[in-house]
Amino acid sequence: xxxxxxxxxxxxxxxxxxxxxxxxxxxxxxxxxxxxxxxxxxxxxxxxxxxxxxxxxxxxxxxxxxxxxxxxxxxxxxxxxxxxxxxxxxxxxxxxxxxxxxxxxxxxxxxxxxx
Numbered sequence: 001x002x003x004x005x006x007x008x009x010x011x012x013x014x015x016x017x018x019x020x021x022x023x024x025x026x027x028x029x030x031x032x033x034x035x036x037x038x039x040x041x042x043x044x045x046x047x048x049x050x051x052x053x054x055x056x057x058x059x060x061x062x063x064x065x066x067x068x069x070x071x072x073x074x075x076x077x078x079x080x081x082x083x084x085x086x087x088x089x090x091x092x093x094x095x096x097x098x099x100x101x102x103x104x105x106x107x108x109x110x111x112x113x114x115x
Contacts, residue, residue, distance in 0.1 A: 002092050002109065007085040014112065025114035030082045034060070034111040035095055039104040042073035048102045052077040072105065080115050 014027045025031065035057070037048050042062055049059045057077040065071045083091065092110070099107040 001096065002089070004085065004089050007089045007092070011085050011088075023114070027112055028082075028084075030080055030115050031112045032078055032115050033081050033083070033088075034076055034078050034113075035091075036108040036110065037075040037077075037095075037099055037104055038072040038106050038108045039075075040065075040071050040073070044102070044104050045073055045075040048098065048104060049075055049077070051098065051102070074108065 060076040
């Protein structure tokens with residue numbers, strides 16, 4: 001489970017990396033957030049994709065397993081949003097609940113890029 005402390009560190013680290021790289025976007029503004037769900041059965045991710053789309057997310061796709069070392073299919077959904085560490089923590093908790101509701105292996109984390 002992703003903790004509040006991990007979330008605060010994620011925001012801080014992203015701010016620092018953007019400064020060092022001379023990036024013009026800020027994690028504190030509206031960004032493109034990608035969220036990932038995983039399961040060993042790609043078909044099991046389809047109802048999750050439909051559900052997330054009904055909640056306003058864009059379904060980017062389901063990627064195939066990357067060999068025997070990583071036997072999981074990954075569902076990526078994106079949404080333009082503005083978050084604080086606290087609001088993102090609440091979002092992540094809701095996404096873990098969705099993974100549990102649909103009985104898939106797990107919610108696997110997020111990524112952020114400029115909107």
